[in-house]
Amino acid sequence: MPGARQTSLASQHDVELCALAATGQRQAFGELVRRHGSAVRGLLRRMGAQSAEADDVAQDAFLAAFERITEFRGEGTFAGWVKRIAARAYLRRLQKExxxxxxxxxxxxxxxxxxxxxxxxxxxxxxxxxxxxxxxxxxxxxxxxxxxxxxxxxxxxxxxxxxxxxxxxxxxxxxxxxxxxxxxxxxxxxxxxx
Structure with missing residues (x-):
């Protein structure tokens, strides 16, 4: 049955997955990470992060997004929302360092x-x-x-x-x-x- 659930989640729109994640369904958020993780890491590398640093910041950004998932209203794309979180997290890291x-x-x-x-x-x-x-x-x-x-x-x-x-x-x-x-x-x- 886990394969059927993955297929079901894979066919869901990002907004639907966010709504499921807001109710505590971690698998739904996992699908969002699977879909958008490489784009977030790519943005961070374009901003100047080395590969390992991009991975770390992307992970931090997705954790922050999961914690704040109820703030996502679907007015823009989930990808854009999480990219803004990641970009700001990277800038904070640069400032700190x-x-x-x-x-x-x-x-x-x-x-x-x-x-x-x-x-x-x-x-x-x-x-x-x-x-x-x-x-x-x-x-x-x-x-x-x-x-x-x-x-x-x-x-x-x-x-x-x-x-x-x-x-x-x-x-x-x-x-x-x-x-x-x-x-x-x-x-x-x-x-x-x-």
Whole structure:
């Protein structure tokens, strides 16, 4: 019978699973973790967390979400809600370790990672994000990965609103340029399919 219950939970919508979890059904919350755990860890890695740290913060975020599940009203997505919890938990960790000020102070001018792709000219978002400066990566991850407004990101990072907007715009410009198809690769790909 456990397999049937898993199938039943797997077919439930996130809002329904949250309602079940709010009544104490841990398996329902486990299904939410299974569905969204990798996305939360991915956001944290894009924000600059190393793999093990991303796992730790994601676990803390899901525990906090479970404890506060009755606060989730279904007005947005569960994934967005838990990502905001995770992003804020990561920022608190950086503040506690006094790394946030150092990261936010960097303006991205002297990047440590070059924006280079593989031999085929392809690059994924995670690779492209590594080419951003630490402050740019944090700002764009908070605004687009965690769904915070520019104002909320500025408050979370203790930066002026204009600085956050500049970091986000600069980041998006860099990401667009880096993720844009390379003409030779696109043409080669089209001729191979014809």
């Amino acid at each position: 006094r790394r946030l000020g150092a990261l936010a102070a960097e303006n991205g001018e002297d990047e440590t990672h070059a924006l280079t792709g593989d031999a085929d000219g392809r690059i994924d978002l995670d690779e492209a994000m590594k080419g951003l400066g630490p402050a740019e990566r944090l700002c764009v991850s908070l605004c687009f990965g965690a769904g915070l407004s520019h104002g909320e990101a500025a408050e979370a990072l203790n930066l002026p609103l204009g600085t956050v907007k500049s970091h986000v715009k600069r980041s998006l410009d860099k990401l667009r340029a880096r993720l844009a198809p390379v003409e030779g690769v696109v043409a080669a790909g089209r001729s191979g399919n014809g």
